[in-house]
Amino acid sequence: AQKITQTQPGMFVQEKEAVTLDCTYDTSDQSYGLFWYKQPSSGEMIFLIYQGSYDEQNATEGRYSLNFQKARKSANLVISASQLGDSAMYFCAMRELNDMRFGAGTRLTVKP
Amino acid sequence: SAVISQKPSRDICQRGTSLTIQCQVDSQVTMMFWYRQQPGQSLTLIATANQGSEATYESGFVIDKFPISRPNLTFSTLTVSNMSPEDSSIYLCSVPDQGDSYNEQFFGPGTRLTVL
Numbered sequence: 528a529q530k531i532t533q534t535q536p537g538m539f540v541q542e543k544e545a546v547t548l549d550c551t552y553d554t555s556d557q558s559y560g561l562f563w564y565k566q567p568s569s570g571e572m573i574f575l576i577y578q579g580s581y582d583e584q585n586a587t588e589g590r591y592s593l594n595f596q597k598a599r600k601s602a603n604l605v606i607s608a609s610q611l612g613d614s615a616m617y618f619c620a621m622r623e624l625n626d627m628r629f630g631a632g633t634r635l636t637v638k639p
Numbered sequence: 640s641a642v643i644s645q646k647p648s649r650d651i652c653q654r655g656t657s658l659t660i661q662c663q664v665d666s667q668v669t670m671m672f673w674y675r676q677q678p679g680q681s682l683t684l685i686a687t688a689n690q691g692s693e694a695t696y697e698s699g700f701v702i703d704k705f706p707i708s709r710p711n712l713t714f715s716t717l718t719v720s721n722m723s724p725e726d727s728s729i730y731l732c733s734v735p736d737q738g739d740s741y742n743e744q745f746f747g748p749g750t751r752l753t754v755l
Binding site for chain 1: 670672680681682683684687697729731733742743744745746748749751
């Protein structure tokens with residue numbers, strides 16, 4: 528069974544600094560996808576970044592990068608140059624075949 | 640990317656009643672997923688809805704409580720039956736990208752349900 532672990536219930540970061548949100552996963556499958564979503568207080572789920580299990584390069588999307596360490600089964604999200612608008616819940620998720628499972632989430636607060 | 644709409648966006652219901660949530664996608668997709676997000680919690684998969692077949696429910700969710708319809712490739716409904724306050728949650732539908740590949744999955748704006 529899939530298991531996604533986010534060990535940081537809450538994180539604080541100073542505006543313009545970088546922050547890393549941790550995510551580890553457990554799977555016996557060789558083929559899977561890892562995702563990060565942002566959920567602001569409005570409740571919408573905003574897709575940020577994707578990493579395939581066979582991708583050798585770490586994924587990047589603008590200020591977001593995914594630090595993928597396959598042997599350690601970790602997929603940490605790095606947000607560079609934090610902005611006040613980055614304050615939100617962040618969920619790590621893994622998809623095997625058809626369904627996607629989520630971690631418990633990390634609440635990020637960006638301080639001015 | 641897929642654009643997903645949900646109706647209603649929110650509702651307040653009395654216990655014992657039922658609510659049907661609609662999910663409309665702007666493109667044809669094979670699979671649609673329904674999730675529940677209880678207050679302060681993460682998302683939990685309720686079921687996978689494929690057009691032309693019965694929905695597949697996750698452990699802890701049953702068809703009698705959460706019947707799902709999938710009449711075509713762009714639409715699905717989730718009914719929350721015989722509601723209790725514990726059903727107060729955000730309900731979200733979700734679809735993979737148009738190619739049904741792995742690298743994106745989109746979510747509707749959610750339906751905020753409060754059961755009194």
